[in-house]
Amino acid sequence: MLFVSGNHEDHEWLSSLHQEAATEVVPVDPLGAYRHVACGSVVEVAGQRVAFLGMIEAPGKMDLDENAYSRLMAMEPGAVDILVTHDGPYGMSRDRHGNTQGSRKLTRLIESLQPRLHLSGHYHHPNGPRSHGPTTSYALAQLVQPKITRWDPDPINPAQQVAPGSIGLLDTETDDFEYIQDTWLADIKGDHLDLADLLSTTT
Numbered sequence: 737m738l739f740v741s742g743n744h745e746d747h748e749w750l751s752s753l754h755q756e757a758a759t760e761v762v763p764v765d766p767l768g769a770y771r772h773v774a775c776g777s778v779v780e781v782a783g784q785r786v787a788f789l790g791m792i793e794a795p796g797k798m799d800l801d802e803n804a805y806s807r808l809m810a811m812e813p814g815a816v817d818i819l820v821t822h823d824g825p826y827g828m829s830r831d832r833h834g835n836t837q838g839s840r841k842l843t844r845l846i847e848s849l850q851p852r853l854h855l856s857g858h859y860h861h862p863n864g865p866r867s868h869g870p871t872t873s874y875a876l877a878q879l880v881q882p883k884i885t886r887w888d889p890d891p892i893n894p895a896q897q898v899a900p901g902s903i904g905l906l907d908t909e910t911d912d913f914e915y916i917q918d919t920w921l922a923d924i925k926g927d928h929l930d931l932a933d934l935l936s937t938t939t
C-alpha cells in the first residue's frame with residue numbers, strides 16, 4: 737500500500753526514512769506493507785504513471801512542499817496518468833462555518849498536469865466526480881472515522897468501522913472509477929492490533 741503524507745504525520749521522521757534509504761518510496765512498518773511516497777514523486781503503479789503530492793495548502797509546517805509542487809508544475813500536460821494528493825481542488829465543499837474548502841494551488845496543478853484521474857482525501861467525505869478539463873477528480877472519505885470528535889457530542893464511530901466511500905476501485909483498462917459503498921465494509925472493524933503476534937505468525 738502506497739501512501740502520501742497528510743497534514744498530521746511526523747514529517748521529519750518520514751523525510752529521515754527517505755534520506756536513509758535514498759529512495760522516493762520507503763516502507764514504514766516491519767512487514768513492508770505500507771510504503772510512503774515522497775512528495776513530488778512519479779511512480780509506476782499497475783502500468784499507470786502516478787504522481788504524488790501530500791500535505792495541504794496552508795501556511796506553516798503542513799504546507800505543500802514548494803520544490804515538489806514546482807517539479808510537478810514543470811511537467812508536460814499528460815505526463816502522468818494519475819495524480820494522488822492529500823488536499824483537494826478548490827471549491828469542492830464548505831466547512832461547518834461555510835468557508836470554501838480546497839486548494840487553489842492544487843487546482844492549478846490539476847489543470848497544468850492534466851492527468852486522466854485525480855484522487856484526494858483530507859476532507860473526510862466522498863466528493864466527485866468533478867471535471868477539470870480532461871481530468872476527472874474524486875475525493876475519498878476518511879478510512880476510519882474516530883470514535884469521538886471535539887465537535888460531536890455522541891460517539892460517531894464507536895466500533896471503528898471502515899467508512900463507505902473511503903476506498904475506490906479503478907479499472908485501468910476502461911478508466912472506470914467507482915467508490916466502494918458496499919455493506920461488507922462495515923464488517924471490517926476493530927482497533928486491536930498486536931503487531932508482535934502478526935509478525936510471529938507471518939512468514
Ligand SMILES: [Fe+2]
Pocket residue numbers: 742743744822857858859
Ligand atoms: Fe488531512
